[in-house]
Amino acid sequence: MSVKKMEPRAILQKCAVFAKEKKASEMVSMELTKISGICDYFLICTAANVKQAQSVCDNIEEKMQELGEPPARIEGYRQGRWILMDLGSVIVHIFQQEEREYYNLERLWGDAPLERY
Secondary structure (H helix, E strand, O other), X not given: OXXXXXXXXXXXXXXXXXXXXXXXXXXXXXXXXXXXXXXXXXXXXXXXOHHHHHHHHHHHHHHHHHOOOOOOEEEOXXXXXXXXXXXXXXXXXXXXXXXXXXXXXXXXXOOOOEEEO
C-alpha cells in the first residue's frame, strides 16, 4: 500500500498555519521551483525569542508528523536564532529578527516570487 504524499504547496500552506498558531510574524513564502533545485518553497518567519522560535518549530514538527510529512532534518533548534526545518519540497526558516535582517534571504533569493501572509 503506497502512502500518498502531500503536494508541496499544501505542505507550505500547512506549515504557515502551524507557524501562525504560535504567533510567528513577518511570514513570507518564496517559490523556488523555477530558480533552484534545492526545494519548491521557502517559508520564512520571525520569532521574538528563542522559546518562541522553538515553539513554532515544535508545532510545525508535531503537526506535520501527524499528517505523515515529518521534517527530514532540523538544524539550529538548540540556539533558536535561526531554525531550519527541511520538509523536502519545503524548507522552513524560523529567524529571530537580528538574524533575519543579517541573512536577508528575501534579497539573496530576490528572483523568487514572494507571497506575504
